[in-house]
Amino acid sequence: MNKTILFGGLTPLHELFIKGAVESLGYRAKFLPTPDNQSLKVGREYCNRGMCNPTYYTVGNLIKFLKEESLKGVDVENRYTFVTVGACGPCRFGMYETEYRHALREAGFKNFRISILNQSELSSEGDFKLTPKLTWNLIKAVWLADVVRDLGYQLRPYETEKGSVDETIEESSKEIYSLLKEGAGIKELISSLKSLRRSLEKLDFNYTKVKPVVSVIGEFWAHTTEGDGNYRIHRWLEEQGAEVRPEPIAGWIDYQLFIEKEKAKRDISVKGFSLPRLKRLLAVKALSVALRGLYNLFRAPFSFRPKPLPSQKLLAELAAPYFDYFVVGGEGHLEVAKHVYSVKYKKAHMVLSVKPFGCMPSTQSDGAQVKVLSDYPNSVFISIETSGDGEVNVKSRVLMKLQEAQKVALKEFNEALNKLGLSHSQFKEVFSLREFRKPFIKLSKDYIGTSARALWGNRSKVISSSQPSFEAV
Numbered sequence: 326m327n328k329t330i331l332f333g334g335l336t337p338l339h340e341l342f343i344k345g346a347v348e349s350l351g352y353r354a355k356f357l358p359t360p361d362n363q364s365l366k367v368g369r370e371y372c373n374r375g376m377c378n379p380t381y382y383t384v385g386n387l388i389k390f391l392k393e394e395s396l397k398g399v400d401v402e403n404r405y406t407f408v409t410v411g412a413c414g415p416c417r418f419g420m421y422e423t424e425y426r427h428a429l430r431e432a433g434f435k436n437f438r439i440s441i442l443n444q445s446e447l448s449s450e451g452d453f454k455l456t457p458k459l460t461w462n463l464i465k466a467v468w469l470a471d472v473v474r475d476l477g478y479q480l481r482p483y484e485t486e487k488g489s490v491d492e493t494i495e496e497s498s499k500e501i502y503s504l505l506k507e508g509a510g511i512k513e514l515i516s517s518l519k520s521l522r523r524s525l526e527k528l529d530f531n532y533t534k535v536k537p538v539v540s541v542i543g544e545f546w547a548h549t550t551e552g553d554g555n556y557r558i559h560r561w562l563e564e565q566g567a568e569v570r571p572e573p574i575a576g577w578i579d580y581q582l583f584i585e586k587e588k589a590k591r592d593i594s595v596k597g598f599s600l601p602r603l604k605r606l607l608a609v610k611a612l613s614v615a616l617r618g619l620y621n622l623f624r625a626p627f628s629f630r631p632k633p634l635p636s637q638k639l640l641a642e643l644a645a646p647y648f649d650y651f652v653v654g655g656e657g658h659l660e661v662a663k664h665v666y667s668v669k670y671k672k673a674h675m676v677l678s679v680k681p682f683g684c685m686p687s688t689q690s691d692g693a694q695v696k697v698l699s700d701y702p703n704s705v706f707i708s709i710e711t712s713g714d715g716e717v718n719v720k721s722r723v724l725m726k727l728q729e730a731q732k733v734a735l736k737e738f739n740e741a742l743n744k745l746g747l748s749h750s751q752f753k754e755v756f757s758l759r760e761f762r763k764p765f766i767k768l769s770k771d772y773i774g775t776s777a778r779a780l781w782g783n784r785s786k787v788i789s790s791s792q793p794s795f796e797a798v
């Protein structure tokens with residue numbers, strides 16, 4: 326293909342790695358800038374009325390870019406083609422393709438071509454062909470970005486030199502991008518992850534800062550983007566003193582496979598057994614196991630510190646009293662399931678659900694969250710609606726919840742400290758030793774907050790280090 330492929334809408338790290346994967350097949354690729362409020366404005370101008378926010382942001386972002394390029398004298402219709410993900414609904418996601426075409430026509434780009442990747446059938450329509458090799462390269466790219474991004478969010482809040490984690494990740498990301506572009510195999514990719522680990526090990530961390538862990542869930546695009554579309558909520562929370570748990574994109578693909586698997590099972594039980602139905606079920610099961618295995622393989626170089634993908638079966642069971650997993654569209658039962666999972670399995674001190682303006686599935690989930698809250702009254706939960714404006718109000722509501730979460734995190738930490746009979750100053754003193762200032766120190770699974778996990782995970786060493794030595798006595 327002579328044209329440059331345009332894509333976008335995820336996080337900068339995902340986009341860089343996806344660019345490498347696409348280029349490995351000989352395509353020229355370019356990712357669009359992160360959608361901002363100007364994109365929303367442009368989207369509202371050219372899209373139909375009544376769309377959800379992600380439609381306006383992403384469609385507007387493409388048109389904004391094409392207009393800017395046209396002003397520079399670029400013949401955009403012949404230079405570029407756009408690739409996006411599509412589906413048959415049932416929410417407005419099913420209308421994205423039509424909306425892109427409609428808005429492009431309205432904006433004066435009637436010959437601009439777009440290709441659609443069908444997320445549930447792993448197929449493509451248009452100039453861009455989704456071959457098995459490209460699919461595999463894309464999966465590696467997305468999984469790598471998920472793991473590295475997760476690690477960044479876990480380490481950054483404790484770095485002692487501001488910006489050191491980002492700088493290290495940025496350096497290594499360039500290397501991972503080059504490897505993906507060369508079509509490198511798993512072994513080479515893992516060795517680049519190991520080299521990232523070595524670089525991170527040179528940095529200094531302070532785990533004595535007790536921080537609330539905030540899980541950011543919600544509608545897929547709204548909880549993924551790192552721009553105006555969710556008021557840059559991840560980084561903002563971090564600035565306010567939180568440790569953020571972002572959602573991996575792999576989790577979304579794992580969910581799609583789970584639904585396909587359940588549909589295949591239902592077909593066998595309702596329509597009867599047949600070899601093609603069994604083959605389909607086994608193929609989806611095998612793919613799901615392989616992809617989860619790959620995710621763990623990429624977590625391994627970091628002592629499995631990036632979070633594992635939760636079991637989809639467990640998530641469906643947790644959501645069952647509130648939401649049927651066959652009700653698909655948007656995140657389906659996942660918003661409710663992730664909330665219950667965080668509270669019941671102590672994964673976060675606070676859950677923040679991001680709902681884009683005009684999103685039907687998130688509105689349904691919010692209804693069910695009311696019942697979840699009455700069943701789990703200790704949950705620190707907040708749902709916010711992102712509409713492009715009202716940022717100050719939204720953030721002040723989140724800040725109030727964050728204070729609650731901070732109190733919960735402190736209480737948890739003090740409990741751990743009291744159990745060991747240590748004072749806060751003893752803890753600080755021990756954790757000023759170099760051995761406790763490394764990125765990959767042992768973390769216990771018994772607590773949520775990183776300080777409490779670090780304390781409990783190293784309790785015997787901490788106790789022995791805090792005993793006065795013979796000479797001192």
Ligand code: SF4
Binds near residue numbers: 418683
């Ligand atoms: S899940 Fe909501 S925001 Fe996302 S495409 Fe569907 S309706 Fe729009």
